Amino acid sequence: MIFKNVRGILILFMYIVFTCKSLYALGATNRNVDIGICIDVSSASIGCSKSFIILDNSGKKLKFSKGVGSLECITKGIKINNYILYTPVKVTPSNNIIFVNSKPYLGQLTIQKSKTKMTIINVLPIEEYLKGVVPKEVNPLWPTEALKAQAVISRTYTIANLNKHKEQGFNLCSTTHCQVYGGLSGQVHSTNQAVKETNKEVLTYEDKVIQAVFHATCGGRTDSPRYVWGWKDIPPYLKGVKCGYCHKARYKTWEHTLDEHFIHEKLSQNNKIGKIKKIKVKGKTPTKAAKGLEIIHSEGKLRLNAYKFRTLIDAWKIKSHTFDSIEVKNNKVYFKGKGWGHKVGLCQEGAKGMADKGKTYKKILLYFYPKTKIEPISYREKKC
Ligand SMILES: [Zn+2]
Ligand SMILES: [Zn+2]
8 A cells, every 4th residue: 555655646746747738628538548558668468368450550450369469679660470560550459458468458559669669558448547547546445435536636637647648659658657557457346436436527626627636644734836846826726735634644753764875875966965964954834844955064065945855865765855853873864754745735644534534535625625626527539
């Protein structure tokens, strides 16, 4: 569960860039989404327990009975077994389930090639894609209403980020860079139900799909993205709220010790820095998270945004930028702090706490993202 939550946190600490407004306005979304599942690879295997059809860009059509084919990237295109195919190549399994490197995926594949590498893209309906995403972002054993809240968030994130890999010819990748997607093997009944019961629902503000950022544990109050990512215009739904629901969370408080040498090495990548003598918190956000840190070293002083420091050093070990203390002693740096993640948007442990108290997913979402609405999107069959 910890691992899954951290992935969720890491997914969302980047700026979200929108370039095509029509894609995140309501009512204009393709039913299918293109997910890059193997990016820039030289070889792969595809297979099916039933027959599958391969259609290449020259119109060549191959029908395979059940089995596995080896894909290899060659100068002219790609080679499957002994056939040379011109990209893009479409792969359609007769039973709608295709294996890539022995892992099952629902829907079809598109295989593209750029120079010497190929990219395998899984094409499937957004609602089916979400079933492979939600269990990676939240513990499937959590109460139903918390799972439904996460399903709406993951759908909202998907719609808002359909342009993220536009240059590479697909919508989203299957890693922490976008949302972790496990295909069919990642699916769990409870989260499948959460996706179904929130069918098409997304969070909106002024008729636009919102930036539904979230984190694992806020430690008492969520924060504004102003202090984390330096945003200037803060939407009202991300201004921060009191969260009295995550006090039982595992990382309400945490501590971690790192070698001074390790921190020095990380900071030296972009800064000229001597031996670290002291690390001071410089300014606090309204939620008592650190705004900045001052690193006093043998050559002088270095100022860094506290959140940036955390992600630069190790966001897995330094769980948050809400520090209770930072002590440098005997070549070690002792960190103590509260919460887990960037503190912006929904607090997942808080959502679980609310669900445990009988709150519905709608109440949970509108609490953490005030002034938003939960509205259905409509899917269209064809691409724009
Ligand atoms: Zn990505
Ligand atoms: Zn919280």
